[in-house]
Amino acid sequence: VQLVESGGGLVQPGGSLTLSCVGSGFSFSRYAMSWYRQAAPGKGRELVASINSIGSSSTKYRDSVKGRFTISRDNAKNTVYLQMNSLKPEDTAVYYCNPDYGSGYRPPDFGSWGQGTQVTVSS
16 A cells, blocks of 8 residues: 655646656545645644545645645546646645545554655745
């Protein structure tokens, strides 16, 4: 069971990035998926966006990213995406994906939270 995040990088304020999270070893389409971020070691991990598993029709976002970020999924590719537009310096963080709908619960089969992907927004 594995989740691998990618797509982060350094971007100027106002720029865009698309993050990807590829799952393997489990029935990806059966799980809701979420993106979380952690701004610095020792700071809490916060929910960014979630998408459900059934038809991907239900999504939710933290207020600070509404209208700028879009979560989507492609079950055929076992991948969940986070399209991030109009990026701000306060979006700087390590971004992680998790198989939940915002609870923060990580099933034991998935092991510990991985490396994530670093997003840095700076001029």
